[in-house]
Amino acid sequence: MDFDEITKKLGEFGRYQKFLYLLVCLTASIVGLFAVMGGIILATPEHRCKIPGLENDTFEIQSEAHKDLIRQYIPPSSDLLLTYDQCYLYSFNSSSVTFDNLSRPINATRNKCTSWVYSFEVFDETVASKFDVVCDNAYQTSLTKSLFYAGVFVGAFIFGQMSDYFGRKKTFYLSLILMLVSSLALAFVPNFIGFSIINLIVGAASQGLFLTGFVIGVELVGPSKRIWAGIVIEYAFAIGLICLAFIGYFVRNWQYLVIICALPFALNLCYWWLLPESPRWLISKKRFEEAEAVLRKAEKVNKVKLPDNLFDKDMDEVPKPTGNFIQLFTNRILLFRTLIIFFNWTIVTMIYYGLSLNSGNLGGNFYLNFFLSGLVEFPGYTIVLLFLDRLGRKRLHCICMIVGGLTCISTIFTILFGGKELQALTTTLAMIGKLGAAAAFAIIYIYSAELFPTVVRNSALGASSCVGRIGNIAAPYVADAGTMIGGKFGKAFPLLFFGATAILAGCLALFLPETLNQDLPETIEDGIQFGTDEYKNRKKDLSMEEKVMRPEQMAKLLPHDRQAQWSS
Template sequence: MDFDEITKKLGEFGRYQKFLYLLVCLTAAIVGLFAVMGGIILASPEHRCKIPGLENDTFEIQNDAHQELISNYIPPSTDKLLTYDKCHLYSFNSSSVTFDNSSQPINATLIKCTSWVYSYDVFDETVTSKFDVMCDNAYQASITKSLFYAGVFVGAFVFGQMSDFFGRKKTFYLSVVLMLASSLGLAFAPNYIGFSIINLIVGAASQGLFLTGFVIGVELVGPSKRIWAGIVIEYAFAIGLVSLSFVGYFVRYWQYLVIICALPFALNLSYWWLLPESPRWLISKKRFEEAEAVLRKAERINKVKLPDNLFDKDIDEVPKPTGNFLQLFTNRILLIRTLIIFFNWTVVTMIYYGLSLNSGNLGGNFYLNFFLSGLVEFPGYTVVLLFLDRIGRKRLHCICMIVGGTTCLSTIFTILFGGKELQALTTTLAMIGKLGAAAAFAIIYIYSAELFPTVVRNSALGASSCVGRIGNIAAPYIADAGNMIGGRFGKAFPLIFFGATAIIAGCLSLFLPETLNEDLPETIEDGILFGTDAYKNRKRDISMDEKVMRPEQMTKLLPHDRETKWTN
């Protein structure tokens, strides 16, 4: 019996699957805490140069004398949004100092400062303030954030391969142990270089944990529930994002924040006894007895009756069509479609994580912006669930990208010409952009899986995900570029860039064929013809041939030709 047929008899989403899926979702929520944590713990607090020789110098102006002293030592900023230069101060060549009518000191030179005082309005301490990663060294914070997403890239490849070779359960548990150890180690990093290296490991472990959990969740359910299972886990991930803003608001010391978010992974250690190996993977490895033991347990909990003989272990497998991933680049039609998919993956991941990291730079309440950035993902995923099977993958993806991109571009006017008076509108537009990015992220996953031919589907989807991580790595640089540019345009630049690329990617997706209610391509030839009348005629002829085949021939075709299966 085909495994999908077994899940239909077992219950496509029975009590047993719901329990295991809940465990996977809890893990996804905890992983969500770390997905954009760099936006908080690597944020740059308001700061100015420390005045030489002044003991107990603080960022807050204590009295008029303190104000005058700061004004004499630190030049005014050229940016009207700032009061003082954050990176330079006056070095006096003599002990006798006078000021001309423009308050410029005589016998003084402008030098870069090496120590700073920080505001405690938003943070008690961040990694950047602890290690003084400011001014000329500010780029290091972007590198560290990118290292996390470079780790995500490595984790997607390494743990994806391990999951297929060693099994889902062992890979999941290894990821849990590595995530717990590395995240706790992050809080006790001895220096900034050590923190950056450990942050890369955290990124790899978090992706291994989410990726393997996603596969387990999808493989547990029946065919009609796969899209639902693939999207609902994203709700759990968004819960982690929202929870991070609450924890960050009350715990403003970065080490305590990391420890509190890391400790829940200790609960995942119990999953060794709670989470079974994927029976679908066991069957693919011909470990039928172990697979049947899992299914019999599910049978008891779901209170259903499965056939006594689930597997015919001696059946001769029908040779399946084969394909090579490189064939996607040797045909002009497949090449164009593959490049469009790759570009959309890169842009949507860049926008999704870039807008999350940039939410703290929008102005207004830092933690409220972070909260809203996670909250808008819930309506985004709801839009996908409600309309994906109604208006199609292509049109919905295009709409989400263009709407999100247009709202981001619209912030040009609110930031450059409105300022603080239109701060609420700026935040609203940015949040709509994040909503569109979140919805598009969920759609592109499903759309890619359906568009690529079966013979190269897993490898093509994995390659798309890996290429998309380029957007992850680029996102921190674009989000932090605003701070480096400075001024009103600096605040608007990330949103302008995200908006423009989103519109371009959304328009390019219109050149892809629709997959809704279509027989999915199975061979490379199918992939080339997909979306044309010739493909529909070909599938209709095959269907007519199947109707006149003998029952035993029909049975042999079921596992591959009549049922399209895909996982993460």
């Protein structure tokens, strides 16, 4: 039997599949805790230079004498604490000094700080304040965030290959152990370089754990439930983002936060006895007895009856059309579509993670913004479930990208001309942009899988995901660019950039063909003609021909010892 036929008889989403899928979703939620954790643990608190010789100097003003002492080294402007120089100490003669329009001394000696004091208003301690990664070294926090997503890129490639070679279950467990060890080690690193290296490993392990677990859960699901299963796991991931905001609010020390988020992986160690190997993978390796054992267990749990003979191990395989991934770049039509898909993957991943990381920089309550950033993903995924089969892949993806982009761009007006009184509106517009990015992220995966021909679908989808990680790596730099630019425009810049690129990607996607209710392309030639009237007519003709089965086709369905008799 064809495996999809087996899942239909087994129950496309029976009790056994639901149990496995629940386990996978629990893991996805824990992985979600680490997806944008860098936005919290690598955040830079408000800070200024520590006053030389003052042992108990703190960011908060302790007395008028303390304030006067600070003024001797760092003359403030009208906003007092918020505009103390964060990176330099000044040495000047108070009787003859002159000031610029920011109340900074002009004729003064300026020296770089060697130590700082930090505000405890939002954080007790972050990685940046622990290792003094500020001022000239501030770029290192963006680099470390990018290293996490570089690890995600590496993990997608390495663990994807391991999953196909060694099996889903072994790869999942290896990723789990690596994730548990590396995430706990992250909390005890002695220096910033060590933190950055281990953070890369955490990124790789998290991607291996999420992807492999997802495959285990989904490969037993029937064909009509796959899109549903592919979207619902994103809800679980978003739950992790929301939980991160709650934990971060109550646990404001980065080490304790990392430990609390890492410990649940220890509970996943029992999955070795709960998660089976994927029967699809076992069949692909011709390990039929093991595959049948898994299916018979599912048969009992689902309380159904499967046929006695699930696999004909001696049946000759029908020759399948072949294709090469390079062929996507040798034909003008396929090249054009592939580049548009690659660009959309890059932009949607950059916007999704960039807006998540940038939510703390929007102003207002830091943790509330992080909470809202995770919460808005729920209506985003719900929109996809409700309208994907109504509006179509292309139309819905373009709407999500363009609407999300326009709302992000609109924040430039509320930030530049509104100020604090329009802070709520700024946050709302940014969250609508995140909603659009989350929905588009869910759509682009399905859209890509349906658009590429079957003969190169896996390799093309894997390449799309890898190219998309370029957006992940770039996201922290764009999100942190606002801090480097400074001022109101600096606050608006990341949203302006995300919005403009989202609109461009959404408009380019209009040049792609729709895949809803279409016979998906099988060969490279199908891929070239896909979306044309010629392709639709040819598929219609083939469908009519298949209603009358040819003798050689019927022979392949018979037992091996009767094929020759039937053919004669």
